[in-house]
Amino acid sequence: MTTQRIRDFLATRRPDGPCLVVDLDVVRDNFRAFRHAMPDSAIYYAVKANPAPEVLRLLASLGSSFDCASVAEIEMALDAGATAARISFGNTIKKERDIARAHALGINLFAVDSHEEVEKISRAAPGARVFCRVLTDGEGAEWPLSRKFGCVPQMAVDVLVYAHQLGLESYGVSFHVGSQMTKVDAWDDALADAKRVFVSLAKQGIHLQMVNMGGGFPTKYLRDVPSAEAYGKAIFASLRAHFGNQIPHTIIEPGRGMVGNAGVIKAEVVLISKKSDNDAARWVFLDIGKFGGLAETMDEAIRYPIRTERDGDEMEPCVIAGPTCDSADVLYEKNLYPLPVTLTIGDEVLIEGTGAYTTTYSAVAFNGFDPLKAYII
Numbered sequence: 001m002t003t004q005r006i007r008d009f010l011a012t013r014r015p016d017g018p019c020l021v022v023d024l025d026v027v028r029d030n031f032r033a034f035r036h037a038m039p040d041s042a043i044y045y046a047v048k049a050n051p052a053p054e055v056l057r058l059l060a061s062l063g064s065s066f067d068c069a070s071v072a073e074i075e076m077a078l079d080a081g082a083t084a085a086r087i088s089f090g091n092t093i094k095k096e097r098d099i100a101r102a103h104a105l106g107i108n109l110f111a112v113d114s115h116e117e118v119e120k121i122s123r124a125a126p127g128a129r130v131f132c133r134v135l136t137d138g139e140g141a142e143w144p145l146s147r148k149f150g151c152v153p154q155m156a157v158d159v160l161v162y163a164h165q166l167g168l169e170s171y172g173v174s175f176h177v178g179s180q181m182t183k184v185d186a187w188d189d190a191l192a193d194a195k196r197v198f199v200s201l202a203k204q205g206i207h208l209q210m211v212n213m214g215g216g217f218p219t220k221y222l223r224d225v226p227s228a229e230a231y232g233k234a235i236f237a238s239l240r241a242h243f244g245n246q247i248p249h250t251i252i253e254p255g256r257g258m259v260g261n262a263g264v265i266k267a268e269v270v271l272i273s274k275k276s277d278n279d280a281a282r283w284v285f286l287d288i289g290k291f292g293g294l295a296e297t298m299d300e301a302i303r304y305p306i307r308t309e310r311d312g313d314e315m316e317p318c319v320i321a322g323p324t325c326d327s328a329d330v331l332y333e334k335n336l337y338p339l340p341v342t343l344t345i346g347d348e349v350l351i352e353g354t355g356a357y358t359t360t361y362s363a364v365a366f367n368g369f370d371p372l373k374a375y376i377i
Contacts, residue, residue: 001220001261001352002264002307002350002352003023003025003026005023005025005377006021006023006264006377009021009375009377010266013375015266015373015375017268017287017370017373018265018266018267018268018286018287018288018292018293018372018373019265019266019372019373019374019375020263020264020265020293020354020355020358020359020372020373020374020375021263021264021265021266021374021375021376021377022050022052022054022055022259022262022263022355022374022375022376022377023262023263023377024054024055024058024262024376024377026261026262026355027055027058027059027258027259027262027355028058028062030228030254030257030258030259030261030262031043031059031062031064031258032062033227033228033229034217034228034252034254034257034258036228036229036232037227037228037229037231037232037233038228038231038232038235038236038250038252040236040247040250041213041250041251041252042065042249042250042251042252043063043064043065043251043252043254044064044065044066044067044086044088044090044212044251044252044253045059045064045065045066045067045253045254045255045258046067046090046215046253046254046255046258047066047067047068047069047073047076047077047255048069048073048255048357048360049255049256049258049259049260049355049356049357049360050255050259050263050355050356050357050358050359050360051073051076051360052359052374052376053076053079053080054376055259055376056076056077056079056080056082057080057081059080059258060077060080060081060082060086061081064082064086065082065086065087065088065251066082066086066087066088067088067090067253067255068087068088068089068090068091069089069090069091070091070098071098071101071102071105074087074089074102074105074107075105078105083106084105084106084107084108085106085108087107087109088107088109088110088111088212088251089102089107089109089110089111090111090174090212090253091111092111092112092113092114092117092133092149092150093117093149094110094117094120096120096123096124097124099120099121099124099125100124100125102125103124103125103128107125107128108125108128108129109128109129109130109131109171110125110128110129110130110131111130111131111132111133111174111212112130112131112132112133112159112163113132113133113149113150113151113156113159114151114159115158115159115162118130118159118162118163118166118168119166121163121168122163122166122167122168126167126168127167127168127169128168128169129168129169129171130160130163130168130169130170130171131171131172131173131174131210131212132151132156132159132160132163132170132172132173132174132197133149133150133151133156133173133174133175133176134150134151134152134153134156134173134174134175134190134193134194134197135147135149135150135151135152135175136150136175136176136177136178136189136190136193137189139178139183139186149176150175150176153193153196153197154200156173156197157197157200157201160173160197160201160206160208161201161204161206164206170201170206170208171208171209171210172208172209172210172211172212172248172249173193173194173197173198173208173210173211173212174211174212174213174214174251175190175193175194175212175213175214176214176215176216176253177190177214177216178216179215179216179255179256180216180218180219180221180256180301180302181216181217181218182218182223182225182226184226184230184231184233184234184235185234185238186216187213187234187235187238188234188238188241188242190213191211191213191235191238191239191242191243192238192242194211194242195242195243198243198248208248209248209249210248210249210250210251211239211248211249211250211251212250212251212253213235213250213251213252213253214252214253215252215253215254215255215256215257216257217231217252217254217256217257217258218256218257218260219256219257219260219261219353219355219356220260220261220353221302221303221304221305221352221353222303222304222305228257255356255357256356256357258356259355259356260353260354260355260356260357261352261353261355262355263353263354263355263356263358264350264351264352264354264355265288265293265294265350265351265354265358265372266348266349266350266351267286267287267288267348267349267350267351268286268287268346268347268348268349269284269285269286269343269344269345269346269347269348269349270285270286270287270323270345271283271284271285271345272284272285272343272344272345273285281316281317281318281319281336282316282318282319283318283319283321284318284319284320284321284339284343285321285322285323286320286321286322286323286331286349287323288322288323288351288372289321289322289323289324289329289330289331290322290324290326290328290329290330290331291322291324291326291329291362291363291366291367291369292322292323292324292362292363292369292371292372293354293358293359293361293362293372294322294331294351294354294358294361295357295361296357296361297331297332300331300332300333300334300335303332303335303337304351304352304353304354305351305352305353306320306337306339306349306350306351306352307349307350307352308339308340308343308347308348308349308350309347309348310340310342310343310347311340313340313341313342314340314341314342315338315339315340315341316338316339316340316341317336317337317338318336318337318338318339319332319333319336319337320332320333320337320339321333323367323369324366324367324369325367326366326367358372359371359372359374
């Protein structure tokens with residue numbers, strides 16, 4: 001949704017070229033909604049979703065913690081006012097020198113999913129807390145995650161035993177149900193797996209304390225999504241079902257759900273054409289595409305709401321593509337996108353729900369196009 005503050009900004013500033021505008025009031029509202037929905041869970045904002053300093057400073061001031069995937073993101077969170085105790089190095093694939101740098105900065109919470117990663121942390125961050133990521137199937141996610149991160153539950157047990165043997169604190173388990181998860185009960189199976197890991201380790205004298213329930217909380221694109229409160233109720237019910245009265249410390253890592261609906265991209269129609277005289281669909285080329293920040297249109301997984309000033313006119317299905325000379329730079333072709341028949345070259349369009357995973361996916365000067373500009377208001 002385009003807020004009035006964003007409309008006023010675009011009307012008065014008239015920024016040139018494609019740009020993202022993020023309304024911090026929406027980010028603040030989203031944080032408060034998560035805090036209200038899951039009051040007993042620590043919120044670790046996924047910095048990768050949108051690392052704009054203004055966003056990080058706001059969230060730090062509200063009491064958020066931060067999930068970071070690199071030393072650079074850790075430094076961003078620290079610069080924004082977060083303490084090291086409120087930062088997790090959540091990437092399971094880290095250079096040993098980066099682990100050492102993070103530990104020197106005071107970071108003491110690290111993600112692992114293999115024996116080899118445990119060995120690196122034991123050398124570079126002795127005594128640190130570690131949590132092991134468990135694989136999930138991702139069913140119901142519009143942007144599912146691959147098998148790149150995590151391991152099966154039995155291996156998680158072995159990894160955490162190994163961490164304990166090497167002098168680390170085996171602190172907990174984590175999982176991620178998949179980005180843009182639309183099923184509120186998707187956390188249930190993963191929490192059942194987490195409980196089994198807790199029980200297996202307790203039998204060996206290792207008592208875990210934390211479950212990192214990851215992200216996956218959606219933002220609204222073309223279809224309505226459940227509220228944060230609905231997710232909170234479902235997740236708490238699962239926690240109670242699997243852990244009873246011994247619910248561990250829990251973490252959530254919203255990224256898309258925190259900033260997605262706070263941002264709108266202003267773009268321009270560069271060309272409208274057909275490929276043949278009897279082509280059924282017009283091609284609408286925008287001045288932004290996959291390489292300008294809309295990478296999540298890959299396989300047409302994320303379908304953004306696109307608004308124009310002509311939306312009251314008759315609509316027809318179109319192919320939408322970006323401006324670069326890469327044939328992969330097509331946003332929607334398999335599932336054509338309805339746009340006004342009166343849409344013309346030079347018209348501006350607003351691409352809503354683009355506050356997350358756009359500026360961070362924007363390629364640096366591919367074909368000479370500037371990276372996506374961002375304005376935080």
